[in-house]
Amino acid sequence: MQPLDSERDLIKISHCKKDIFASFVPMHCPFCGQSLAYRTLKEAPVSIPSPFVNGHRERCSFLLKPTSGTFLRGYDGRSDLHVGITNTNGLVYDYNETGVHKAEYGWEQCVSVPLVQPDMHDLLTQWDTYLEQFSGADIWLPHRYQEHFHNCYTYALTFINCVLNAQKKQQMNKSEFTERFVIPRTRKASKYITIYKEICTNGFYAVDHSDQDNQTSPGRQETL
Ligand SMILES: [Zn+2]
Numbered sequence: 001m002q003p004l005d006s007e008r009d010l011i012k013i014s015h016c017k018k019d020i021f022a023s024f025v026p027m028h029c030p031f032c033g034q035s036l037a038y039r040t041l042k043e044a045p046v047s048i049p050s051p052f053v054n055g056h057r058e059r060c061s062f063l064l065k066p067t068s069g070t071f072l073r074g075y076d077g078r079s080d081l082h083v084g085i086t087n088t089n090g091l092v093y094d095y096n097e098t099g100v101h102k103a104e105y106g107w108e109q110c111v112s113v114p115l116v117q118p119d120m121h122d123l124l125t126q127w128d129t130y131l132e133q134f135s136g137a138d139i140w141l142p143h144r145y146q147e148h149f150h151n152c153y154t155y156a157l158t159f160i161n162c163v164l165n166a167q168k169k170q171q172m173n174k175s176e177f178t179e180r181f182v183i184p185r186t187r188k189a190s191k192y193i194t195i196y197k198e199i200c201t202n203g204f205y206a207v208d209h210s211d212q213d214n215q216t217s218p219g220r221q222e223t224l
Helices: 121-135 152-166 174-202
Strands: 010-015 018-022 046-048 061-066 081-086 092-096 099-103 111-114 205-208
Touching: 010 174, 018 174, 061 174, 081 152, 092 121, 092 152, 111 174, 121 152, 152 174, 174 205
Parallel strands: none
Antiparallel strands: 010 018, 010 046, 018 205, 061 081, 061 111, 081 092, 092 099
16 A cells, blocks of 8 residues: 555546546546546546644644554554644643643644634633643543543543633533534544545545535534
């Protein structure tokens, strides 16, 4: 399998009643062999942006990645996932069985949920202090960790709820947050991973127009 640059967009072209995904525009249609140099506007290539971002460039965000490896290498759709929260400088705070950690690297390929709108100046100026103080609490000591009930997700969601509380907004439970903010993004990521892996193996990936859904289009994603 030839790895592609994971931050580069993929492209989609339409030909032979199919959507053909590739890492660059092929010279010829892989189905009919016709040259793709002169296309109608309808057949013009469309860019498919990667759903993954470098978490260290995301400020005040919830991040999700595989516990080991990356989404595009080694992830099989069932592997354990790990989550964290970034401060205003992309330093990632996360919690596991050895306590709270602050990472300057290791979160380069993530699904990200922005937690603060750019105009929330008060929250932005206090974010780093909030996060630091929150992370120092006794409940995040290593011995308090429990794989299913007091884990990385508990840590991140409790922090998000503290922030919502400070803004006098309604708190969210795990399933609410996951369904509203995480699943729309992971669904898109999962589709992208399928396309990416096929392109690595076969050079392209094609679906019939009728089978196509809109998960790869840059649809609207909710932010907090
Ligand atoms: Zn064709």
